[in-house]
Amino acid sequence: MDSHGQDEQQVVWAVVGTDIGPLMLAATRDGLVNVVFHATDAVRDRSLDRLAARLGGALVEDPDSPLLAEATHQLRAYLAGERHDFDLPLDWSLISGFNRQVLRELAAGVPYGTVVGYGDLAGRVGQPGGAQAVGAAMGANPLPLVVPCHRVVESDGGIGGFGGGLETKRKLLALEGVLPEPLF
Numbered sequence: 001m002d003s004h005g006q007d008e009q010q011v012v013w014a015v016v017g018t019d020i021g022p023l024m025l026a027a028t029r030d031g032l033v034n035v036v037f038h039a040t041d042a043v044r045d046r047s048l049d050r051l052a053a054r055l056g057g058a059l060v061e062d063p064d065s066p067l068l069a070e071a072t073h074q075l076r077a078y079l080a081g082e083r084h085d086f087d088l089p090l091d092w093s094l095i096s097g098f099n100r101q102v103l104r105e106l107a108a109g110v111p112y113g114t115v116v117g118y119g120d121l122a123g124r125v126g127q128p129g130g131a132q133a134v135g136a137a138m139g140a141n142p143l144p145l146v147v148p149c150h151r152v153v154e155s156d157g158g159i160g161g162f163g164g165g166l167e168t169k170r171k172l173l174a175l176e177g178v179l180p181e182p183l184f
Contacts, residue, residue: 011033013060014065018076019079027071032089033093035144055094071088098133110151115178118135151173151176
């Protein structure tokens with residue numbers, strides 16, 4: 001904790017409408033901390049409860065917060081095909097250990113328009129044979145889209161799982177030109 005009397009963590013959040021449904025964005029003073037798909041009222045409330053339990057402090061709805069406004073702008077530009085990467089400060093405090101290592105490698109090493117296999121990503125972080133652990137790390141990703149877990153696929157060509165749903169994963173991979181656009 002810092003010594004400026006600001007030990008109390010404040011988390012700002014907002015729900016943003018997008019082409020792939022409502023997203024809940026949350027940020028601390030250190031950066032974007034959480035992106036949640038399908039942010040209906042019930043999902044939003046569960047996510048806020050989890051954030052309060054994990055991070056403590058006050059949760060404040062503030063779509064006009066500069067960080068959330070910028071994150072919203074960048075996410076919408078990405079989903080419109082106008083932006084290929086994100087330039088946002090990230091708060092990694094919701095994830096640690098192997099999962100954080102894998103997600104940082106994914107964020108740094110798997111650019112727009114490319115995919116990586118679960119096993120390949122495990123090898124990149126020195127855990128060959130760790131494909132299942134990588135799958136678990138993707139499922140625990142608190143920052144989907146920004147940390148692009150949709151770019152991790154099965155080595156046999158299968159699409160793999162996705163917390164945002166397979167239809168959303170297919171849309172994102174089609175947006176990035178990795179998959180053909182669905183016909184219907």
